[in-house]
Amino acid sequence: MSRIGVVTFPGSLDDRDALRAIRLSGAEPVALWHDDADLHGVDAVVLPGGFSYGDYLRCGAIARFSPAMLSIVDAANAGLPVLGICNGFQILCEAHLLPGALTRNEHLHFRNRDQWLRVEQTDTAWTSAYQPGEEILIPVKNGEGCYVADPATLEMLETTGRVVFRYLRGNPNGSQHDIAGVRNAAGNVVGLMPHPEHAVEALTGPSTDGLGIFTAVLAHLGTAVPAASRDRR
Amino acid sequence: MARVVVDVMLKPEILDPAGQAVAGALPRLGVTDVASVRIGKRVEIEFTGEPDLAKARQLADALLANPVIEDFTVRVEEAGRAAPAGAIDAISGVDPVEPDVPAVVAPRRLDPGTPLVAARPVEAAAVAEPADGAAPADAVPPAAPAEGEGGDGQ
Known part of the structure; x- marks a missing residue:
């Protein structure tokens, strides 16, 4: 069974939900600790949402230098699948595993709502369970989720298919090009602001559309996806 | 022991909504001749020995x-x-007059002749050294007005 780690930083908020989503998708969740450089042999890593290190200085700026992250940067460069959700996305940008940066929402308000997204790229370690162009509904909740990059970087992202998710029917934070998530060149590292781990069960989420993220990485790792998780709709 | 000061500013082309919000509040103080406000961070680093500018730049x-x-x-x-301690008050320098103003009053209007910020003590004058490629602060163009645009898609 594939083992997927979730790093808990001081101030992480959604690590428990991420661990739960991993279990529901049929993998073994493994709790990782920010101060531990040992990744305990996990097959993939999720950086959860929250406010690591109090969001001091900049969101993700201090988490980037934690012992766990230093190991994850090396592992990601060697091909380990890594997903950053919300604060995790901010950490991946700060760690330069993903291009661009996430800044204060354009309207200054914390935005918390169910959000439609379009899956633009399915050839990543985390999105192969979706159809190209598929529209999914998952929660978004952030105060600093406005994706920015210089014009050359935006052009590169668009022309090389590295915009993975795009906001539909309303941009919640002013992100350039309505970008909700991006990938690295190899496709093993993906970051997005919305929260797929909050959309894995009908009881607690607006849909179960988020489960595909976690079943996709199992398929990527060559693990048979349990029948219970395959029919996610 | 000397202090290294690092001033961090958003690049001119990056939207600063917090600065815009401050600029939007200035008319409540009777200030109407401000084109733009941008907010940055000031970081003070005390080295135990000689100040190390190269190391501070790396940091x-x-x-x-x-x-x-x-x-x-x-x-x-x-x-x-x-x-060390009192200097902060002198620098932040909010107009010290009118100490007996009632707690709840109509927005106080500043005398146009009153400086908003007290002059920095001359002794603290510093030698600025811009980072590689950093534009001088006075080269920053005013941010494009975005009030009422975009944003809330709900």
């Missing part, structure tokens, strides 16, 4: 600023000649 590039969205400047400030 600024790696941690204190995000070069994707921010510029920074690094300079040495002669901390020995500045009053």
Whole structure:
């Protein structure tokens, strides 16, 4: 069974939900600790949402230098699948595993709502369970989720298919090009602001559309996806 | 012991909604001739020995600023000649007059002749050293007005 780690930083908020989503998708969740450089042999890593290190200085700026992250940067460069959700996305940008940066929402308000997204790229370690162009509904909740990059970087992202998710029917934070998530060149590292781990069960989420993220990485790792998780709709 | 000061500012092309919000509040103080406000961070680093500008610049590039969205400047400030605690009040310098103003009043209007910020103590004058490629602060063009645009898609 594939083992997927979730790093808990001081101030992480959604690590428990991420661990739960991993279990529901049929993998073994493994709790990782920010101060531990040992990744305990996990097959993939999720950086959860929250406010690591109090969001001091900049969101993700201090988490980037934690012992766990230093190991994850090396592992990601060697091909380990890594997903950053919300604060995790901010950490991946700060760690330069993903291009661009996430800044204060354009309207200054914390935005918390169910959000439609379009899956633009399915050839990543985390999105192969979706159809190209598929529209999914998952929660978004952030105060600093406005994706920015210089014009050359935006052009590169668009022309090389590295915009993975795009906001539909309303941009919640002013992100350039309505970008909700991006990938690295190899496709093993993906970051997005919305929260797929909050959309894995009908009881607690607006849909179960988020489960595909976690079943996709199992398929990527060559693990048979349990029948219970395959029919996610 | 000397202090290295790192000033971090959003790049001119990066939207600063917090600065815009401050600019939007200025008319409540009767100030109507401000074109733009941008907010940055000031980081003070006390080295145990001699101030190390090169090391401070490395720190600024790696941690204190995000070069994707921010510029920074690094300079040495002669901390020995500045009053350590009281200097802050002198620098922040909110107009000290009218101490007996009632707690709840109509928005106070500043006399146009009153400086908003007291002059910095001359002793604390510092030698600015811009980071590589950083634009001087006075070259920053005013941010494009975005009030009422975009944003809330609900």
